[in-house]
Amino acid sequence: MGFSPISSSTAEWVPRQRQDGRRYIVTGSNRGIGYETATGLAALGAQVVMVGHEGSEAFNEAMDRIAMETGSPRDQLSYMPLDLRSLDSVRAFVREWSERPASEQSLSGLINNAGIAGAPGLSPDGFELCFQINYLSMVLLTRLLLPYLQGSKDSDTGAVVPARIVCVSSMAHLFTLGIPTEESYLRSSGGGFFSLRYGESKLCVISFVRKLAAKLKEEGRAEDIEIVAVHPGSTASSFWQGLPDWTQGIIARVAQDPSRGARTSLYCATETKVVSGAYYAECAPASASFWLGNDDKANLLWRKSCAWAGVSPTKLFK
Numbered sequence: 148m149g150f151s152p153i154s155s156s157t158a159e160w161v162p163r164q165r166q167d168g169r170r171y172i173v174t175g176s177n178r179g180i181g182y183e184t185a186t187g188l189a190a191l192g193a194q195v196v197m198v199g200h201e202g203s204e205a206f207n208e209a210m211d212r213i214a215m216e217t218g219s220p221r222d223q224l225s226y227m228p229l230d231l232r233s234l235d236s237v238r239a240f241v242r243e244w245s246e247r248p249a250s251e252q253s254l255s256g257l258i259n260n261a262g263i264a265g266a267p268g269l270s271p272d273g274f275e276l277c278f279q280i281n282y283l284s285m286v287l288l289t290r291l292l293l294p295y296l297q298g299s300k301d302s303d304t305g306a307v308v309p310a311r312i313v314c315v316s317s318m319a320h321l322f323t324l325g326i327p328t329e330e331s332y333l334r335s336s337g338g339g340f341f342s343l344r345y346g347e348s349k350l351c352v353i354s355f356v357r358k359l360a361a362k363l364k365e366e367g368r369a370e371d372i373e374i375v376a377v378h379p380g381s382t383a384s385s386f387w388q389g390l391p392d393w394t395q396g397i398i399a400r401v402a403q404d405p406s407r408g409a410r411t412s413l414y415c416a417t418e419t420k421v422v423s424g425a426y427y428a429e430c431a432p433a434s435a436s437f438w439l440g441n442d443d444k445a446n447l448l449w450r451k452s453c454a455w456a457g458v459s460p461t462k463l464f465k
Contacts, residue, residue, distance in 0.1 A: 160410060160430040164417040166193035169299055170254055171416065172292070174198045174229065174285075175261025177209040180315070180379050183409035184258055184416075185209075189219040191417065198240070199261060200230040231261055231284040232270045234456065241291040253297045256416050259285045259314040259352075265345050267336050274455075275337045278327075281348035285314065286355055287456040289374075293463055296372050301419060309423075312374040313415045316353050316426065319346035321436050326354055326444040328451060351448060352376055353426050353435055358449045360424030362463055373423035375415045378433065379408040 171188050175181040176197040185195045195213075197206050206226035214221040227243065230236040244252065262281040270279035289312055296310035323346045327333055337344035356376040363369045414430040415421050426435040439445065453460035 160414055162187055162191055162413050162417055164191065164301075164419065166191040166255070166417060168192075169256070170194040170196065170251075171256040171258060172196045172198055172254060173258040173260055174231070174288075176258075177201055177205045179405050180408040180412070181258075181260040182209055182213075183405045184260055184412045185224075186213050186217060186406075187409055187413045188416065189213050189224060190217040192219075193255070194223045195225075197224065197226050198229045200228065200232075202228075229288075231280045231288075232276065234272050234284060234287055237284050237287045237291065240288070244292070244295065252295050254292065254295045254310060255297070255299050256311040256313065257289060257292055257296065258412055258416060259289065259312070260412065261285075262315060262348075265337055265342050267338075269334065269336055272455075273334050275333055275335060275344055277337055277342075277344040277348040278333050278351070281345070282351040282355070283452060283455060285352065286452050287458065289314075289355075289359070290456065290458045290463070293372065298371050304419075306419070307370075308419060309369075309371055309373045311416050311421070312359075312372065313412050314352050314356050314374065314376045315412065316356075316376040316378055317346070317349040318378045318428065320350035320353060321346070323347050323350050323436070323438065325438045326350055326441060326448050328444060328447045330451070350436060350438060351452075354439055354445045354448055355452070356426070357424045357439065358445060359463075363423070366463055368463070369423060373421060375421055375423065376426045376435075377411040377415055378426070378428040379411055
């Protein structure tokens with residue numbers, strides 16, 4: 148996350164676009180920003196599939212709270228397990244999705260919210276944990292779910308609104324040394340909580356968003372599917388659990404609450420028009436790192452990421 152460079156005097160955006168009949172997946176949605184994103188979508192009438200690794204009990208409690216807070220029917224909310232530490236878990240998730248009844252497979256949106264600030268060690272796939280959870284597993288999940296993403300009609304105008312992919316990044320991507328592509332580095336343990344690796348993973352997220360938006364345009368699917376990256380702003384949530392208690396106390400006093408942290412994700416998921424491939428903060432396009440202008444590195448990251456995830460670098464839909 149990180150502190151927002153946008154003035155707090157920016158006019159407040161309020162979600163108004165009804166989402167009746169639309170289905171969204173929200174990862175990491177039993178607490179924090181993900182929970183508030185799921186709550187906002189449910190309040191607008193969407194069907195929300197809440198996804199994470201913390202088990203059915205935690206998610207059932209979250210879904211009960213959302214139904215009570217929003218008045219959304221409980222059967223509009225569901226849970227599916229997914230552990231982003233593992234590419235096999237991502238593949239199993241999408242296999243399970245493909246086995247749903249055909250009428251329950253289409254998606255209006257995918258909110259890639261889940262992430263960590265950092266932890267020592269490697270994933271089961273052998274990658275640094277921030278890179279795996281915040282980026283590589285997100286890449287695979289997004290690529291495998293592309294065939295299920297479909298546009299839907301706006302309830303007011305009748306116009307077709309493209310399906311949306313929202314990937315949570317961070318302004319921490321500004322404070323890096325460039326796009327990491329060296330495999331030996333990405334397979335070495337990081338420095339723990341909120342290290343350089345966190346910002347690098349979020350830089351990779353924006354690079355992926357830009358590249359996928361360009362690929363969708365190349366394949367003539369830009370009017371069907373749009374993708375954006377968002378910076379939620381510094382938010383008082385469980386994200387900061389790795390810090391000392393006194394530091395968490397300070398953050399809790401100065402940071403925004405999770406409902407505000409979810410605003411930009413909700414904006415990009417539900418507004419009629421967004422700029423595909425853009426990076427958003429405070430519900431508006433924002434400037435991203437100059438490192439993203441290195442096309443050679445961005446293209447290399449794309450090719451290597453596709454190889455590591457086991458998907459085609461040239462064909463999005465097979």
